[in-house]
Amino acid sequence: MHLLHGALRTYAWGSRTAIAELCGRPVPSNHPEAELWLGAHPANPSGLQVGESTVSLLDAIAADPVGQLGTRARAGFGDRLPFLLKLLAAEEPLSLQAHPSAAQAKEGFTREEAAGIPLDSPIRNYRDDSHKPELVVALTRFEALAGFRDPHRTVDLLRALDVPALEHYIALLEGQPDSSGLRALFTTWITLPPPALGTLLPQILEGCVRYLSGPAESRVYAREIRTVLGLGESYPGDAGVLASMLLNRITLEPGQGLYLAAGNLHAYLHGLGVEVMANSDNVLRGGLTPKHVDVPELLRVLDFEPLTGPARTASAAGPGDPVYVYATPAPEFALSRIELTPGCPDAELRRPGPRILLCTAGSVTLRCGDEHLVLERGQSAWIAAVDPAVTVSTRAGSAQLFSATVG
Template sequence: MRLLEGALRTYAWGSRTAIAELCGRPVPSNHPEAEVWLGAHPADPARLLGGADPVSLLDAVDADPAGQLGDRARAEFGDRLPFLLKLLAAEEPLSLQAHPSAVQAKEGFQREESAGIPLDSPVRNYRDDSHKPELVVALTRFEVLAGFRDPHRTVELLRALEVPALDHYIALLAGQPDSSGLRALFTTWITLPPPALEALLPQILEGCVRYLSGGPGTRPYTAELRTVLGLGESYPGDAGVLASLLLNRITLQPGEGLYVAAGNLHAYLHGLAVEVMANSDNVLRGGLTPKHVDVPELLRVLDFEPLTGPVQTPSALPGTATVVYETPAPEFALTRVDLDRSGDRHPASVEFELAGPRILLCTSGSVTLRSGGTTLELEQGGAAWVAASDPELVAVARTATAQVFSAAVG
């Protein structure tokens, strides 16, 4: 067991305050801080601290896969850590994107390898042969676009804009209010010629303004259309603004989760969250970005079935301090531990029963970690690596309350 120093990623959409405040650093930070990678991803592995010199977690796993990963993980995933844990802070929206299934990832990777497209090429879609299911859990109010909305509600939303130029598209979806109708409308919009897109978008944004500035009364699509307006201002002329009209607009409260399966089009809009995913870098973008958008490949992987009830409330393990975020992903399992030093509301300590590999992230307060004869103090914003060969692990609250997330193999 050793302290783990995450790899800080700075992207333009990141926050100058959220991650720095969580980790107890001065704000604002020098650059927008978007993600902290806590794992052994080759692109930016975290580092193990506490020895003579910091060691890359990737190098540590490569040097001793049996001791670090254990037999069960190796039997299923080989000599690589199958998951990646992140802190994610979005001040501005991320790109619209989807991830391939396992079959699609293998086929796409082999196809691009055969075509000789370099792994670092900006037009490369598949940088590995793995799928990328992911789970995001809100630490603050977290705003998301995820999955296609029920077509009947989307027809209602589009009609509420009162834009005559939309009538043809409304009729298209109203005549086939199912996944096929969503595919037809999305495909039409994402492939609109630039002159048609430039003519349609301003009318839609004007319709949003009219709707939002209307008189008193129930306006059920206020959040959705405010988001469309914001995206339209940030990404003028981008077909992703049209696509956002078709997606569920979701607000996660702290502690709530959202599982993003293969093919679900999504974009994280704003907030601070913990994210865990399969250790992959395969992304198909659909807009709201200057990066490469491969429309035919995106259409191959998208799942147009409407996504209903996507918000996940974790289930508590009876008599423990642990709540579990259930997903079907075999690569990862995420739990959250809420500790109370007084023992009044929650237990003051917890024993993690499953063996490593495991990454712990403290998101509130501080805890003492004990594994055999090793003891670590884990402060808010700090992380620790627990190898498969480490003895039993116990976390004890050092502050009045503490919260720790644990990522392990599913």
């Protein structure tokens, strides 16, 4: 059991306050802080505190894969940690994106390797051969676009804008209100020539303004329309603004989760959350970004089946148990949230590691055999497979902890 030091990633869409405040550092930070990586990703591995020294978790696993990962994890995923845990702080929208399936990732990675595209090239789509299912759990109210909306509701939304130039596109979806119709409309919009996009998008944004100025009782899609206007202001002339009108608009309250399997188009808009994913960096972007957008490759991986009820809640591991589990089908990871209050029983994490624990509220004591470790808010710990079972107790008042391990 060791204290784990995360790797901070600074992107333009990050927050100057959220991660810094959670970790007890001065705010505002010098740069927008977007993600804190906790894991053994080759691009930015975390560090293990060993005495007075810090050792890369990647190196520690390479030196002792059996002790760090255990036989079960190695049998499924080899000598690599299969999951990556993150703190994610979005002050501005992330790019519109999707992730490939396992088969698509292997094929794409092999193809780009054979083509000689460097791993660090800005036009590289596949930086590894793994898929990237992911689960984000809100720490604050968390806003997102996730998966294609039911086509009938999308037709209703588009009609409500009362934009004559949309009639052709509405008819396209209305005539085929299923995944094929969504594919046809999305493909048409994402490949519009710049002159056509430059004509259509301003008319839609004007329709959005008119809609929001109408009677309050008729503004059923006010949240969706405000999002379109905000994206149109931030990304003028971007086809991703059109695509956003086809997606579910999600608000997660603290503790709620959002699971996204391969192929689901999504964009996180605003908020602070804990995110766990397969240990991959494969992203296919569709807009709302100055980064590389490969539309043909994106169309190859997208799942156009409407996504219904994507938000998830956690279930208690047992009666009176302070451990709440987020069920997903992902074999690479399992995430649980531990809620401790004064006088409640200690939380026992009997399942063997590898495990990463992240304290997001209060202060806790971890006991692992004869060892103990204190985690303050914003701190994390690594539990190796060889370590004994862990017991977690609150030090004073209420505390919250997230636990990520192999699925």
